[in-house]
Amino acid sequence: MHRPLDWKDIGQLTDIPVQGARRVEHPAGRIAVFRTIDDQIFALRDECPHKKGPLSEGIVHGHAVTCPLHNWVIDLATGAATGPDEGCTGHIPVRVEGDRVLLGLVG
Amino acid sequence: MTTNHSSPPDGAHKPRLVVIGNGMAGIRAVEELLDRAPGLYDISVFGAEPRVNYNRIMLSPLLSGEKTFDQIVINDRDWYTANDVTLHAGDAVEMIDRQRQVVITKSGLECPYDRLLIATGSMPIVIPIPGARLPGVVTFRDVDDVDTMLAASAKGGHAVVIGGGLLGLEAAVGLKARGMDVTVLHLAGHLMERQLDASAGHLLAKELERRGLTVLTGADTAAILGDSHVTGVALKDGTELPADLVVMAVGIRPDTRLATSAGLEVGRGILVDDHMVTSDPAIMAVGECVQHRGSCYGLVQPLFEMAKVLADHLAGRKGVGYAGSVTSTKLKVTGVDVFSAGDFSGGPGTEDIVFRDAGRGIYKRIVLEEGRIKGAVLYGDTGDGGWYFQLLRAGEDVSPLRDTLIFGQGFAPSEGGAANPTAAVAALPDTAEICGCNGVCKGTIVKAIQEKGLTTLDAVKACTKASASCGSCTGLVEGLLAHTLGGDYQAAGVKPMCKCTDHDHDSVRRLIRVQGLKSIPDVMQALEWKTPDGCHSCRPALNYYLLASWPGEYVDHAASRFVNERVHANIQKDGTYSVVPRMWGGLTNASELRAIADVVEKFDIPTVKVTGGQRIDLLGVKKDDLPAVWADLNAAGMVSGHAYGKSLRTVKTCVGSDWCRFGTQKSLEVGVNLERMTWGSWTPHKFKMAVSGCPRNCAEATIKDFGVIATDGGFDLLVGGNGGIKLRGTDLLAKVTTEEEVQEYCAAFMQLYREEAHYLERTAPWIERVGLDFVKARVVDDAENRRALHERFLASQRHAQVDPWAERAPGTAAARDFRTLATVE
Numbered sequence A: 001m002h003r004p005l006d007w008k009d010i011g012q013l014t015d016i017p018v019q020g021a022r023r024v025e026h027p028a029g030r031i032a033v034f035r036t037i038d039d040q041i042f043a044l045r046d047e048c049p050h051k052k053g054p055l056s057e058g059i060v061h062g063h064a065v066t067c068p069l070h071n072w073v074i075d076l077a078t079g080a081a082t083g084p085d086e087g088c089t090g091h092i093p094v095r096v097e098g099d100r101v102l103l104g105l106v107g
Numbered sequence B: 001m002t003t004n005h006s007s008p009p010d011g012a013h014k015p016r017l018v019v020i021g022n023g024m025a026g027i028r029a030v031e032e033l034l035d036r037a038p039g040l041y042d043i044s045v046f047g048a049e050p051r052v053n054y055n056r057i058m059l060s061p062l063l064s065g066e067k068t069f070d071q072i073v074i075n076d077r078d079w080y081t082a083n084d085v086t087l088h089a090g091d092a093v094e095m096i097d098r099q100r101q102v103v104i105t106k107s108g109l110e111c112p113y114d115r116l117l118i119a120t121g122s123m124p125i126v127i128p129i130p131g132a133r134l135p136g137v138v139t140f141r142d143v144d145d146v147d148t149m150l151a152a153s154a155k156g157g158h159a160v161v162i163g164g165g166l167l168g169l170e171a172a173v174g175l176k177a178r179g180m181d182v183t184v185l186h187l188a189g190h191l192m193e194r195q196l197d198a199s200a201g202h203l204l205a206k207e208l209e210r211r212g213l214t215v216l217t218g219a220d221t222a223a224i225l226g227d228s229h230v231t232g233v234a235l236k237d238g239t240e241l242p243a244d245l246v247v248m249a250v251g252i253r254p255d256t257r258l259a260t261s262a263g264l265e266v267g268r269g270i271l272v273d274d275h276m277v278t279s280d281p282a283i284m285a286v287g288e289c290v291q292h293r294g295s296c297y298g299l300v301q302p303l304f305e306m307a308k309v310l311a312d313h314l315a316g317r318k319g320v321g322y323a324g325s326v327t328s329t330k331l332k333v334t335g336v337d338v339f340s341a342g343d344f345s346g347g348p349g350t351e352d353i354v355f356r357d358a359g360r361g362i363y364k365r366i367v368l369e370e371g372r373i374k375g376a377v378l379y380g381d382t383g384d385g386g387w388y389f390q391l392l393r394a395g396e397d398v399s400p401l402r403d404t405l406i407f408g409q410g411f412a413p414s415e416g417g418a419a420n421p422t423a424a425v426a427a428l429p430d431t432a433e434i435c436g437c438n439g440v441c442k443g444t445i446v447k448a449i450q451e452k453g454l455t456t457l458d459a460v461k462a463c464t465k466a467s468a469s470c471g472s473c474t475g476l477v478e479g480l481l482a483h484t485l486g487g488d489y490q491a492a493g494v495k496p497m498c499k500c501t502d503h504d505h506d507s508v509r510r511l512i513r514v515q516g517l518k519s520i521p522d523v524m525q526a527l528e529w530k531t532p533d534g535c536h537s538c539r540p541a542l543n544y545y546l547l548a549s550w551p552g553e554y555v556d557h558a559a560s561r562f563v564n565e566r567v568h569a570n571i572q573k574d575g576t577y578s579v580v581p582r583m584w585g586g587l588t589n590a591s592e593l594r595a596i597a598d599v600v601e602k603f604d605i606p607t608v609k610v611t612g613g614q615r616i617d618l619l620g621v622k623k624d625d626l627p628a629v630w631a632d633l634n635a636a637g638m639v640s641g642h643a644y645g646k647s648l649r650t651v652k653t654c655v656g657s658d659w660c661r662f663g664t665q666k667s668l669e670v671g672v673n674l675e676r677m678t679w680g681s682w683t684p685h686k687f688k689m690a691v692s693g694c695p696r697n698c699a700e701a702t703i704k705d706f707g708v709i710a711t712d713g714g715f716d717l718l719v720g721g722n723g724g725i726k727l728r729g730t731d732l733l734a735k736v737t738t739e740e741e742v743q744e745y746c747a748a749f750m751q752l753y754r755e756e757a758h759y760l761e762r763t764a765p766w767i768e769r770v771g772l773d774f775v776k777a778r779v780v781d782d783a784e785n786r787r788a789l790h791e792r793f794l795a796s797q798r799h800a801q802v803d804p805w806a807e808r809a810p811g812t813a814a815a816r817d818f819r820t821l822a823t824v825e
């Protein structure tokens, strides 16, 4: 069954550094919330599909993040590994309203 | 009371069309209607502004003085008379009575309608901060606003424009032209972020600064200051700016007030269908006040498209309806060419084509998806904007044009012909200047290639001087070689830093220095980077090269550092961190050990280990705890050990002559002093040292980047050792006699390495590459050069020896980023 998303306010846009990320704790696992150079916000499970590296600590470039542990490059919009690597981490819907950032979590 | 509308003499009354809003969309709709069906309706227009219809987008040139009001009028009084349109200027409609089909105005007038058109445009957003309503705070929407700004600017002084979007920047440039000191405050990281990507936004900011404006990005306004009139603006970071005028240009909101109180369906804007009809079939809406298929627009082109559809509908023609618009934007600042269209945010499945021409200040980026143009950003040369926009709107497959697309329409292959990238250079006239530094034209280069039989870039450099200075025209010269020699030309084997550039490490380092490039966006533009914001491989390298070239000037770019250097701790496999306090020369004492023990208990740190570098590692610290752990270590006098950095690591020592029966020199003291001089320095890769008190070498100095072995007569200085993956013993650099010499040689060697090596190249492979003689010639044989290197090292250390832990003490802005942002259930 399709459950409606529960939109949770997690903070202000400017709380997240440009080309950087912050972490959000969630019972189902940590979430990484990224802000790209063009001020777009993305959220992924904070676990690299390779060996669970914390993606929130990677270098953000374009709409991708490079995992800090072994340099896999993960697409921020889909959570999928790019290039030769294969794997995917879950991505979480995000909405920006004014200067607030909301995550769409399954209620 | 009713209006003086004349009914047709025969009593058969013409349908009455009432238009609310004498602005761009409303009047355009009337014009389109008159075109299709003149005289079909009895038309009345109500305008809140006490004037005829004018071109709102020309308010910017009106402000700057490039136009007068008369020049921006679209329809003068005669037009209204000639077309039998009754204008009620300066009388706003206050209510729509749908039951009786009348509108009621501010002056009390009641006007009946058969068809009603709402075209009320939008309202400027005023951010609800203290002081937002003070006299001296204006928005930028109509002629009255321009008049207020002109009155203020006549007195000179400071203007602060909040909002670095299209409107804010046009206001800022206008006020500057009127003689004010102008500062633009922009919340996002770069200007016009909805229309431009970061690279173009950066170029724009630089250009505006060159024109004397001050641009502050990432600036969050906290309050507008003043009692009876604005006197200043305060930012959330504590900055206060003086201001005699504040322009708020932070965005617009569709003006839906009338529609809402009349009970029409309203979302963000007034909801309309594809024929611009609202939820009441007698009422239509057009312009910025509407929401169509989920979108609200803030530019004229969509409004004009809506006006056509609406006129079809009013004229009783069955048109296809409105399907929404793809928009493009241009900034109207004379001499600044900016264009953007579509969605240029990139993302999965998209591909970027980036072209930068540093010499002419051009940046172009086209975003492709499945062979079609999805978005475009052009800076400096917007001539092809219309062409890209047309391809974008048509959704045309541009794969056949792919190779030359970025050069513009002029280089597109002709029907059936194949694209040819060298055509771009081929098409340049002989008089086109290729090398700006040395003023060499295309003709000169081609002639030299042909007549002197040149075949390589170096030969062209030597013969014509083209590309011999800054090197930024190298690509063009290579293109000319390829074009002139055809298949005979083989590009020289440079190994690019990464896929984002054609330059290798050496040329990037050199160009940063000769061109005085001082930020990552500057480098990317000047050296014609091929991606919008680099990658995890080039960005850390650029950050280091800039830092090493411009100590004290370059501001570190944290987002371009690897995680360990960003958070000043080593990341562990489970996402926790290790903390290693500096232990000078491996020496410690009771109070340091006690503080370490306390920290371990207080923060429940699972593992404490003595490292291979003679100090204590605290492993498994949670990121949220890092600033507090550091604060406690700082309190006991300890600073970061940089165990995580491409930087000076440890200086290992043995006990030496202080205690050891074989010791010949005070190795402990020499080691501690070396560490005091060099700590905090950033290097291409990690840098390790050791000082042994005698040739038994208990500190393992022969596998360090810089090793010292004390002898009876002085010190052997050793360089280029490496104990890691590929074992390499050191080379003897020199034998010296005093500790001062040890220090000077060490600093000079380190500085040479800092200035010459490629990023992520340790001293061992670097020396293998450049040769020991290269190093000796500069550090040993040339005493003057050694002193100069030593001097430069110390100069850069003045900016480097700041404890990164103290800078991120709990409560500081920097400490914020370590905290979990939120916890949700």
Ligand code: SRM
Residues within 6 Å of the ligand: B570, B571, B572, B577, B578, B580, B609, B610, B611, B612, B613, B614, B615, B617, B643, B649, B650, B652, B686, B688, B703, B704, B721, B722, B723, B724, B725, B726, B762
């Ligand atoms: C902690 C320590 C091991 C220990 O428990 O003793 C250590 C731990 C790590 N070393 Fe090391 N190295 C440690 C001494 C050494 C030494 C011995 C020394 O410094 O005298 C060497 C050989 C000497 C040398 O560097 O030439 C050493 C050669 C390496 C290398 C190989 C470097 C090379 O050029 O080949 C790496 C990999 C790298 O840097 O890319 C490495 C990388 C690492 C990293 C940073 C791996 C990583 O990227 O996460 C480990 C970090 C663990 C952590 O969080 O603390 N470590 N590592 C030692 C810390 C010393 C200190 O106080 O700062």
Ligand SMILES: Cc1cc2nc3c(=O)[nH]c(=O)nc-3n(C[C@H](O)[C@H](O)[C@H](O)COP(=O)(O)OP(=O)(O)OC[C@H]3O[C@@H](n4cnc5c(N)ncnc54)[C@H](O)[C@@H]3O)c2cc1C
Residues within 6 Å of the ligand: B020, B021, B022, B023, B024, B025, B026, B046, B047, B048, B049, B056, B057, B058, B059, B060, B091, B092, B093, B094, B119, B120, B121, B122, B140, B141, B142, B167, B170, B255, B258, B286, B287, B288, B289, B297, B298, B299, B300, B301, B303, B330, B332
């Ligand atoms: C300074 C400036 C520069 C711009 N530059 C560009 C540009 O370069 N390119 C571009 O495409 N767009 C530009 N725009 C945007 C463009 O001007 C608007 O998109 C366009 O004017 C919107 O047309 P509209 O008819 O919907 O609204 P408006 O032109 O604002 O017309 C609405 C009119 O309705 C009146 N009104 C509102 N309520 C009532 C009421 N109750 N009773 C009677 N009258 C009422 C208002 O007074 C106003 O005159 C610019 C805008 C500004 C302010």
Ligand code: SF4
Residues within 6 Å of the ligand: none
């Ligand atoms: S030797 Fe390998 S496993 Fe041990 S600390 Fe160094 S890098 Fe890690």
Ligand code: FES
Residues within 6 Å of the ligand: A048, A049, A050, A051, A052, A053, A067, A068, A069, A070, A071, A072
């Ligand atoms: S855990 Fe991310 S690359 Fe290995």
